[in-house]
Amino acid sequence: MAESPTAEQLESVLDTTVEMSTNWSLDPPTEAARKSVSLHWAEIPSLVIALVGLVGNSIVLWLLGFRTRRSPFSVYILNLAAADALFLGSHFGLRMWRIVGDLNFVILYVLGFCLLVLSYWVGLSLLAAISTECCLSVLFPLWYRCHRPKHTSAAVCAFLWALPGLYWGVFVALYFLNKNTFYDLYFDLNLVLFCWFSLLTCVLCVSSLTLVLRVQCSSQRRRPPRLYLLVLLTVLVFLPCGLPLGIIDAVSSFSRSHFMPYWLSRLLACVNSSANPFIYFFLGSQWCKRGREPLRVVLQRALGEEQVGLGGGRDTSHPKTLDELS
Template identity: 75%
Template sequence: MAESPVAEQRESVLDTTVQQSANSSLDPLAEAHPKFALIDGIEILSLIIALVGLVGNSIVLRLLGFRARRRSPFSVYILNLAGSDSIYLGSFFGLRMWRIVGDLNHLLEVLWLCLLGLSYCVGLSLLAAISTERCLSVLFPIWYRCHRPKHTSVTVCAILWALQGLYWGVIVGLYFLNKDHFYDFYFVLCFVRLGWFLLLTCVLGVSSLTLVLRVQCSSQRRRPPRLYFLVLLTVLVFLLCGLPLGVIYAVWFFRGFPIMPNRIFRLLACVNSSANPFIYFFLGSQWCRRGREPLRVVLQRALEEEQVGGNGGRDTSHPNTLDMLS
């Protein structure tokens, strides 16, 4: 029996999405030399940035995951964010290189793309959680220090990974195990992802704006903690470089075709996932000091949770990340 027009349309949309996600250009050079057309300036730059970002995030993972004795609540988020960025960059680099050097099986390509989607959504979720918790810490400092559950960071990270793993696992399972009914759920799953994306973007924007206003007000009386600037810079980089990829896919879903070449947005997404380690080490560096400091010390200083108190502008009774990570 022939497929219904609706099923044919859904399958066409999914196949077009997968093919457009994997290919980067449709110019005459690509048609004449499909292998070499993939290796253009933007692709080369994206691959270089992905490699650099992998090195930077690997350093963060090593310092926070294997060199730390105890972890502060904020460092747990940073550890998971570095993990999601590493998965995204590694998946992107592997997918692009595989398509350049050889033929990539369609089913395996779907797995690669789902892994990219998983890491991207986890990164967005973690940023929303980080900015929300920082916002709560400045709006309700007494509650945050005295009544915040001890394992909130670990629990939140585990829930975010589990939710995204379940969502993308359902997609992979339906696609491989029951492909005939996959297209019946495809649009529903896309709407769920779009709703999650819009919700987290709104949460990220509101909490970040609140944090900006708080930093601006506190800067008139004292210097804001370095951690506030770290969160704001990380969110700003995501809004400029990471968010456009989600927006372009949302527009793509409703319009059926991209409004701009998506390789540009993949480049920006690689910049977003690669920039965070440099933000940490930049803010943790003390340029007035002579000599070279170990990266561990620089990262510890960047993630230090400073609290404003009556002891010279800093509350030393709050657990110090320097002590936790040393």
């Protein structure tokens, strides 16, 4: 059986996770100041990227929440945009607070655990769910079209928000209310997180590989649906940019040595969350047409719900399904 870590080791791990490295206090004042200045300069790109991503995800939230008709995949994308916006907003607030002045320990945990980490894990779970549902629509098209429960997307999204929220709520509550119990259960809590991360990563990789094979086969006959390409591009960006932060969080209780600096993994996670809206609008754009199109139309086209307005000749009351598109 694994030996339970001491309280001092747990405090050190927690401080590393939320960016309060205990090693800084051991450095000479000049060395600590030099490191602090360099880290502040390194945070500027992530702040800019987070601000741009916040604008992009806010536009997606507005369009999908108030300007377009809901569909199974638009519900997933809406929740993914909300998770990305929450991650970028909490990261921006956390880093600005650190740059402007000393960060209160309670605020550090609220922004670090309850918002930043929660939104990351919700985003990872939603991406795995989107990829899995796309995979099911490919493997079982008849069932997906005729027998899929109507409110599956909303139920799955609610579950994926509630499950990480419950986990991190218990994590933080135990730390503040009963530290002795927290130290006793710390290894078990992180083991659950590691298993959840491993499961999500496997599901994401298997379903994405299935989509790749499907797109490869369909591309020989006809152009694959934009939604398949949207999911694949989103996963392709997530693997090098978003996955490192999850790996560091998942193995933080087992090893203090990481394959990349924590600030770099956080920067890449900001790139991942900020890139998603650009993927949506890029795939939905029609470059051969002149003139600007409403962003609502571009986003609907990216989700496979292209609708033409008056005089377009298409039915605007029902969005296209994946089967009709493929």
